[in-house]
Amino acid sequence: MRLPPSRFHEIRAVIDAYDRRSANFTIHLWPCSHPDLHRYLVDECKVLEVIQIRALMRSLDPAKLICPDMNRFRILEVKDVPRFVESKIRAWQIHPNFKNQLIESTYFLLNDSRHETLIVEEGGDIVGGVSSFQVADQAYLRGAFVVPERRKEGLYADLMRARSYRLANVHQVRVEVAMTQPKTSTPQFLKQGFTEIAIVPVFARIPNPWVSL
Numbered sequence: 285m286r287l288p289p290s291r292f293h294e295i296r297a298v299i300d301a302y303d304r305r306s307a308n309f310t311i312h313l314w315p316c317s318h319p320d321l322h323r324y325l326v327d328e329c330k331v332l333e334v335i336q337i338r339a340l341m342r343s344l345d346p347a348k349l350i351c352p353d354m355n356r357f358r359i360l361e362v363k364d365v366p367r368f369v370e371s372k373i374r375a376w377q378i379h380p381n382f383k384n385q386l387i388e389s390t391y392f393l394l395n396d397s398r399h400e401t402l403i404v405e406e407g408g409d410i411v412g413g414v415s416s417f418q419v420a421d422q423a424y425l426r427g428a429f430v431v432p433e434r435r436k437e438g439l440y441a442d443l444m445r446a447r448s449y450r451l452a453n454v455h456q457v458r459v460e461v462a463m464t465q466p467k468t469s470t471p472q473f474l475k476q477g478f479t480e481i482a483i484v485p486v487f488a489r490i491p492n493p494w495v496s497l
Contacts, residue, residue, distance in 0.1 A: 286316055292324050299329050308385055311487040331487040338470045340462045340478035346452040352445045360401035365390050368403065371410045375429035402447055414443045416451060423451045425462035444476055
């Protein structure tokens with residue numbers, strides 16, 4: 285639903301609630317949003333546009349997917365959350381102010397049956413992970429990472445293949461959507477057959493949720 289200007293104050297109320305808690309937040313502005321909403325967020329809500337991410341999409345055909353070695357991966361559990369978040373912060377170079385928010389949101393999503401996270405664990409360390417959120421026969425990528433010391437070994441691509449195979453064959457997903465960073469993950473997804481469908485500005489209260497992009 286496209287929010288009209290007469291209801292922009294509802295967004296301001298949510299932002300004010302986060303401010304009262306001294307909590308960080310991000311806002312993703314889709315192309316279908318009202319054209320005046322960008323100016324409202326900047327001028328009235330005093331939030332900053334920190335990055336423009338890419339929305340990508342591809343269709344899934346189970347018959348065409350290569351079955352990876354699924355023994356390398358397992359589903360994230362409650363006991364894994366602190367280590368999972370630490371690895372994600374290190375991999376994405378996320379601002380430390382977001383740590384508690386990430387831990388809280390990860391615990392919350394574990395209680396949602398539509399959400400699932402695959403992880404790779406080696407020697408007690410979580411070295412990679414990928415999360416998705418399913419709605420009907422569509423799945424939305426909520427984040428994928430590989431820690432710096434394990435990059436350029438094919439692990440990221442293996443995570444994507446494992447995620448797609450499980451979504452298609454276990455959850456009957458037929459469409460994948462991913463929100464990606466143009467300098468890092470976007471090229472990886474385009475190589476795997478995704479198509480760009482939108483450029484999405486991201487707004488935040490702090491100057492930048494990522495230390496380095």
